[in-house]
Amino acid sequence: MDLGGEERRVARGYAHGMEHVGARRRCTECRCWYQANPRAAESQRTCGAAACRQRRRRRLARRQRWRDVQHSRVAERERQRRSRAARREAQVKEGGSGPAEPRCHAPASDPRYAELREKVCESVDRAMELSRAALHRFIPQILGDLARSGAAARTESEP
Numbered sequence: 001m002d003l004g005g006e007e008r009r010v011a012r013g014y015a016h017g018m019e020h021v022g023a024r025r026r027c028t029e030c031r032c033w034y035q036a037n038p039r040a041a042e043s044q045r046t047c048g049a050a051a052c053r054q055r056r057r058r059r060l061a062r063r064q065r066w067r068d069v070q071h072s073r074v075a076e077r078e079r080q081r082r083s084r085a086a087r088r089e090a091q092v093k094e095g096g097s098g099p100a101e102p103r104c105h106a107p108a109s110d111p112r113y114a115e116l117r118e119k120v121c122e123s124v125d126r127a128m129e130l131s132r133a134a135l136h137r138f139i140p141q142i143l144g145d146l147a148r149s150g151a152a153a154r155t156e157s158e159p
Contacts, residue, residue, distance in 0.1 A: 023035075023036065023041075025044070027045075027046050027047035027049075027052055028045045028046060028052075028056060029046055029047075029051075029052040029055045029056055029059075030046075030047060030049065030051075030052050032047055034046075034047035034048065116146070119145065119146065120146065123142045123145070123146075126138070127139075127142065
């Protein structure tokens with residue numbers, strides 16, 4: 001039985017640009033061989049593992065952000081606005097009266113910061129005058145002094 005060119009392509013599974021149904025391909029992420037899903041034979045690029053799909057989506061998104069930086073920045077700002085608004089709404093629903101103290105910032109500086117800074121500078125100056133061996137003996141004392149002064153500052157500032 002002699003098949004013509006187009007008939008041969010159809011018989012082998014290459015009809016209308018489709019890849020051979022049984023063809024194996026390499027995953028673009030993990031480089032393992034896989035058999036493409038017949039419904040997505042032309043477009044499938046990964047083996048189907050969740051990690052490979054996620055990695056490819058992230059890579060494509062990163063490339064898209066790089067190509068259109070301005071649009072990406074605008075989209076990120078809008079995403080952050082929506083996220084913050086949703087967080088505020090959730091806080092109000094939980095019984096809060098609105099935005100409370102922001103949790104993403106460090107607590108206020110110690111009011112005795114200047115005193116602590118001065119003590120640290122004195123300790124460093126004293127340590128610079130010592131030999132290396134004397135410094136090794138003196139470090140525990142410096143740390144103990146700082147810990148005690150920091151603890152004292154915390155107890156004085158708390159009601």
